[in-house]
Amino acid sequence: MVSQHGAQVLVASNRGPITYSLGDDGELDARRGGGGLVSGLSSVSDKLWVCSALGDGDREAVRRGVSEDGVRMLGIAPETHADAYNGIANSVLWFVHHMLYQTPLEPVFDAEFRRQWAAYEAYNRAFAEALAEEAAEGAAVLVQDYHLCLVPGLLRELRPDLRIGHFSHTPWAPVDYFRLLPDDIAEQLLRGMLGADRLGFLTRRWADAFTACAEDRLGGLDGTEVGVHGLGADADFLRARSHEADVDERLAELRADVGAAADGTPRRTVVRVDRTELSKNIVRGLHAFRHLLDTRPEWRDRVVHVAFAYPSRQDLAVYRDYMAEVQRVTDEINAAYGTDTWTPVQLGLKDDFARSLASYRLADVALVNPIRDGMNLVAKEIPVVSDDGCALVLSREAGAYEELADDAVTVNPYDVTGTADALHEALTLPPGDRTERTKRLAAAATALPPQQWFLDQLEALRAL
Known part of the structure; x- marks a missing residue:
């Protein structure tokens, strides 16, 4: 044979x-x-x-x-x-x-x-x-x-x-x-x-x-x-692709959507980019963001959760139900806290790679909180692409935890209040600390390119 x-x-x-x-x-x-x-x-x-x-x-x-x-x-x-x-x-x-x-x-x-x-x-x-x-x-x-x-x-x-x-x-x-x-x-x-x-x-x-x-x-x-x-992440490809014209266009749109607080201060962003996969833990991430707004009112009108949750395995009923729950919880948060000029959660359900890269560049905080993940390349890609440095909130159940934990804010993915506290910690990191962490995260993330x-x-x- x-x-x-x-x-x-x-x-x-x-x-x-x-x-x-x-x-x-x-x-x-x-x-x-x-x-x-x-x-x-x-x-x-x-x-x-x-x-x-x-x-x-x-x-x-x-x-x-x-x-x-x-x-x-x-x-x-x-x-x-x-x-x-x-x-x-x-x-x-x-x-x-x-x-x-x-x-x-x-x-x-x-x-x-x-x-x-x-x-x-x-x-x-x-x-x-x-x-x-x-x-x-x-x-x-x-x-x-x-x-x-x-x-x-x-x-x-x-x-x-x-x-x-x-x-x-x-x-x-x-x-x-x-x-x-x-x-x-x-x-x-x-x-x-x-x-x-x-x-x-x-x-x-x-x-x-x-x-x-x-x-x-x-x-x-x-x-x-x-x-x-x-x-690891493909640094050369990501850095080149993330500065092409369509990404710049999406970045301008995202900045306009996020907007500024009532006093004119640009709002901070908590970004997640995932397939709507059961293991990605999107719903608990939304609950953690709501808890942040509940318990730390100083963040109201000052932070936006940019959540891109792209369809996955929609031929399976349990996945369709999960996507519906993501939408329901998003609507609940926006109804409870949103104003005429501030939408707390901006949910995107249509797959758009250029927009994903734009969100990587914009992110102040990246939320990567899977229940369990073989690796999770998003956790590695965002620090590589980030324009101004990005704090990483990372689940200890992601494979990437082994390489990135030292410079991330790590969480138990089931602990909603703990994740809310981690978001607050990440949002308040001093700029110099955030910049240095991002450099080390990017170096670890690209140690073994594809x-x-x-x-x-x-x-x-x-x-x-």
């Missing part, structure tokens, strides 16, 4: 570097994305990216045999993909690793779960077979994330000659929470992962959690190496 003309370096992920859209005229339009994997692979020859067709345009491209150089898109049946992606990856594995279940009621591992798990197996098997078919002898394969936990083990059976790595972009659940999974499923996941020669995690905490689960279930790592690679992050993993895998 070894390819005679196969790739020497392969990446596998649910979402690929290219997306197709189908025009009204029937023509396919290809749009390339960015990110660490894209930039990392750009310096590698003899490479192939294996990904799934996600939308109608992608599936039509597969049907027509349209492909881009260096990309193989898999035409997995839409119903199989939906069960694997939404039914298992996003509704079970994501919930386990982010510890999101309301355990008196969920999870329920019933016959429907088993049906969806079969789809997850089929989805992973399709990737393993494609990688086995496309890889040159001895090639390096880097499998990405919780969607593809079974691929390393399946691929090892098909191609024992390959060097296989897997990288987790999420946290890993602690032992007691991982035990929520049915025993056979937990063991299958771990054995799938341990089919890799090397596993990568964003922080030592997540790596140690995986190791503990493997020891609890299987008695150890069975020779698999575990490494840590803390993905391209080097990827190449380090590839080098470590080849060195085994």
Whole structure:
């Protein structure tokens, strides 16, 4: 099954570097994305990216045999993909690793779960077979994330000659929470992962959690190496992009929206930029801002919470309900405290990257308070882009905490009053202190830029 003309370096992920859209005229339009994997692979020859067709345009491209150089898109049946992606990856594995279940009621591992798990197996098997078919002898394969936990083990059976790595972009659940999974499923996941020669995690905490689960279930790592690679911000890209004309335009609009207090003093800003993801803790952040206004009236009319909460997984009811709660709490705060000239919370729900970068530049305080997060690049990006220095209020449950805690104001994400106190502390930091902290945060945030992050993993895998 070894390819005679196969790739020497392969990446596998649910979402690929290219997306197709189908025009009204029937023509396919290809749009390339960015990110660490894209930039990392750009310096590698003899490479192939294996990904799934996600939308109608992608599936039509597969049907027509349209492909881009260096990309193989898999035409997995839409119903199989939906069960694997939404039914298992996003509704079970994501919930386990982010510890999101309301355990008196969920999870329920019933016959429907088993049906969806079969789809997850089929989805992973399709990737393993494609990688086995496309890889040159001895090639390096880097499998990405919780969607593809079974691929390393399946691929090892098909191609024992390959060097296989897997990288987790999420946290890993602690032992007691991982035990929520049915025993056979937990063991299958771990054995799938341990089919890799090397596993990568964003922080030592997540790596140690995986190791503990493997020891609890299987008695150890069975020779698999575990490494840590803390993905950093891409400083060159961010600094250049954040000063392009469209960002300057959005920045002027934001400044006008934030405005000045009654005495003419420019209002301060508390900025958050997130997907409306359950783990991001947006609602508690809003409650903390309301508590700040409740208990420290000196901030009324003098601070605005710029909250960009972009849609995420709106095909799942629990996410739609969460977005509705974000809107409800925002409206409640604005009704209670807003005036004709001051809107305390300015909520943005439409994804706009230029506007996000403008808010990074404007922020006096960045609020990053996830319940649990693999890394959280927003915490790293804002100090890099900030015009005048920005205080960072950071959850101790974010992966970025390991690198940024010394210069952030850190919080327990469940503690609303504590987060309100942290916002006050951040807003009142002396300018010199804030500037120096921002410099150190930016240096830590860019220590391992995306391209080097990827190449380090590839080098470590080849060195085994």
